[in-house]
Amino acid sequence: xxxxxxxxxxxxxxxxxxxxxxxxxxxxxxxxxxxxxxxxxxxxxxxxxxxxxxxxxxxxxxxxxxxxxxxxxxxxxxxxxxxxxxxxxxxxxxxxxxxxxxxxxxxxxxxxxxxxxxxxxxxxxxxxxxxxxxxxxxx
Numbered sequence: 598x599x600x601x602x603x604x605x606x607x608x609x610x611x612x613x614x615x616x617x618x619x620x621x622x623x624x625x626x627x628x629x630x631x632x633x634x635x636x637x638x639x640x641x642x643x644x645x646x647x648x649x650x651x652x653x654x655x656x657x658x659x660x661x662x663x664x665x666x667x668x669x670x671x672x673x674x675x676x677x678x679x680x681x682x683x684x685x686x687x688x689x690x691x692x693x694x695x696x697x698x699x700x701x702x703x704x705x706x707x708x709x710x711x712x713x714x715x716x717x718x719x720x721x722x723x724x725x726x727x728x729x730x731x732x733x734x735x736x
Contacts, residue, residue, distance in 0.1 A: 624728050625692060625696065625698050625725045625728065626690040626692055626698055628698075628725060628728050628730070629690060629698045629700055629723055629725075630688070630690065632646065632649065632650075632723075632730070633685050633688060633700070635649075636675060636683060636685070637683050637684060637685055639681065639682065639683075642678075643655070643675070643676045643677070643678055646676065647676070649730065650730040650733070652729070652730070652731040652732070653730060653731070653732065653733050655673070655676045658673045658676075658733075658735075667708070668715060668717075669715070669717050670683070670704045670705075670706050670715055670716075670717055670719070671719070671735055672719070672721055672733070672735055673735060675706075678709075679708060679709075680706040680707065680708060681706060681707065681708075681709055682706050682707050682714070683704060683705070683706040684704070684705045684706065685702055685703070685704050686702060686703045686704075686705070687702045687703050688700060688701075688702040689701050689702060695724075696724060696725045696726060697722055697723065697724050697725075698722075698723045698725065699720065699721070699722050699723075700719075700720070700721045700722075700723065701718070701719065701720040701721070702718070702719060703716060703717070703718050703719070704716065704717060704718075704719055719735070720735075720736040721733065721734070721735055721736070722734045722735075722736065
């Protein structure tokens with residue numbers, strides 16, 4: 598049987614050691630969560646997202662020709678205002694050491710001229726520097 602002192606030491610170590618490492622990653626993940634919450638609001642425009650991501654050249658992005666944007670909601674298409682009534686579900690944030698946050702989940706929405714809702718999974722990679730978004734890619 599393990600003495601109580603060892604349990605207390607193990608618990609304290611688990612709480613204290615990773616805090617310094619996790620602090621920046623948690624801020625980056627919160628930054629990304631805020632972006633998805635903003636995009637999900639119908640009142641947020643792509644211009645507001647562009648203002649928060651000035652180093653990302655959204656106009657230069659093109660999706661692979663294999664992706665049919667009529668049946669797949671991409672972040673690039675969202676930034677071009679091709680989708681609305683968006684809802685993000687099952688968001689998962691994975692922080693990597695090089696200030697990259699991988700965000701995956703499910704997005705639902707509809708095209709402005711259509712009534713049918715479309716849902717698909719997604720995976721986005723965001724690069725941050727000092728809690729500011731400096732890069733984006735879509736997988």
